[in-house]
Amino acid sequence: MTTGPAPGPDEAADPAPGATAPDATAPDAELPTVAPQLRDLRRRAGLTLEAAAARARLSPAHLSRLETGRRQPSLPLLLGLARTYGTTVSELLGETPAVADPIVRAGGPGAREADGWTYWQAGGSGRGMQALRVHVPYGRSQGELVRVHPGEEWLYVLQGRLRLHLGETEYLLEPGDSAHFDSLTAHRIAAASTAGAELLFVHTLLQSSLAGLCLGGGTGTTTHHR
Numbered sequence: 001m002t003t004g005p006a007p008g009p010d011e012a013a014d015p016a017p018g019a020t021a022p023d024a025t026a027p028d029a030e031l032p033t034v035a036p037q038l039r040d041l042r043r044r045a046g047l048t049l050e051a052a053a054a055r056a057r058l059s060p061a062h063l064s065r066l067e068t069g070r071r072q073p074s075l076p077l078l079l080g081l082a083r084t085y086g087t088t089v090s091e092l093l094g095e096t097p098a099v100a101d102p103i104v105r106a107g108g109p110g111a112r113e114a115d116g117w118t119y120w121q122a123g124g125s126g127r128g129m130q131a132l133r134v135h136v137p138y139g140r141s142q143g144e145l146v147r148v149h150p151g152e153e154w155l156y157v158l159q160g161r162l163r164l165h166l167g168e169t170e171y172l173l174e175p176g177d178s179a180h181f182d183s184l185t186a187h188r189i190a191a192a193s194t195a196g197a198e199l200l201f202v203h204t205l206l207q208s209s210l211a212g213l214c215l216g217g218g219t220g221t222t223t224h225h226r
Contacts, residue, residue: 034066034069034072034073034078034092034093035066035067035068035069036067037091037092037093038063038066038067038073038081038092039067041085041087041091041092042067042085045085045086049063049064049067052084052085055084056077056080056081056084057080058077066081072114072115073114073115074114074115074117075114075115075117075119075134076147077114078092078093078114079147079203080147080149082130083149083151088130089130089132090121090130093112102124104121104122104123104124116137117134117135117136117137118134118135118137119132119133119134119135119201120132120133120134122200123202128204129202129203129204130202130203130204131200131201131202132200132201132202133158133198133199133200133201134198134199134200134201135196135197135198136160136162136189136190136191136196136197136198136199137191137196138191138193138194138195138196139191146165146186146187146188147183147186147187147188148183148184148185148186148187149183149184150183150184151183151203151204152180152181152182152183152203152204153179153180153181153183153187153201153202153203153204154178154179154180154201154202154203155178155179155189155199155200155201155202156176156177156178156199156200157173157174157175157176157177157178157197157198157199158175158198158199158200159175159195159197159198160175160191160192160193160195160196160197160198161173161174161175161191161192161193161197162177162189162190162191162192162197162199163189163190163191163192164179164187164188164189165186165187165188165189166179166181166185166186166187167185167186167187172192183203183204
């Protein structure tokens with residue numbers, strides 16, 4: 001295992017030194033909510049940019065771009081950063097309801113998008129178990145991001161077909177199929193149907209030095225069909 005941050009797909013398009021970043025935000029552009037939240041959470045945790053980047057397995061330059069709004073975090077990155085700071089995706093997005101409510105009503109918190117993935121809150125914020133309804137688009141780069149972290153994950157396919165990689169095994173899931181696995185198993189998900197896939201996704205929120213570890217592309221796999 002390498003000791004330095006392993007750049008993931010979100011860092012692959014960084015410009016060369018001295019070049020102008022194509023995704024740079026103009027000074028007068030509206031700063032996305034997640035950018036100041038990331039910066040504030042890091043400072044509240046008493047972490048330098050370099051220390052936080054090391055824990056999240058990112059380069060300091062990439063984390064700086066996330067904190068200044070010049071780069072939008074993908075959903076896996078949001079999950080990894082939430083674990084790094086011991087918080088929730090909802091808090092990263094600035095969603096802090098005034099009164100705790102065990103019920104999430106239809107038509108409640110609106111959809112959020114990260115690198116083409118769309119997700120909706122399906123559980124209460126501030127909990128150790130996070131529930132989301134997620135739309136996974138077809139052919140996006142997040143499907144190549146392999147993750148390893150403490151905890152458990154459970155997902156249930158609502159629509160479309162989903163490709164789930166666990167270790168060196170690939171599973172094709174149809175609507176009604178579900179999966180429950182240890183998150184320390186290297187895993188990644190991608191839509192297997194051109195219209196994308198929609199799923200319910202539940203994960204435990206555990207903080208660890210392994211949180212957010214990205215391994216990059218997968219190895220050879222064995223495919224399991226229904």
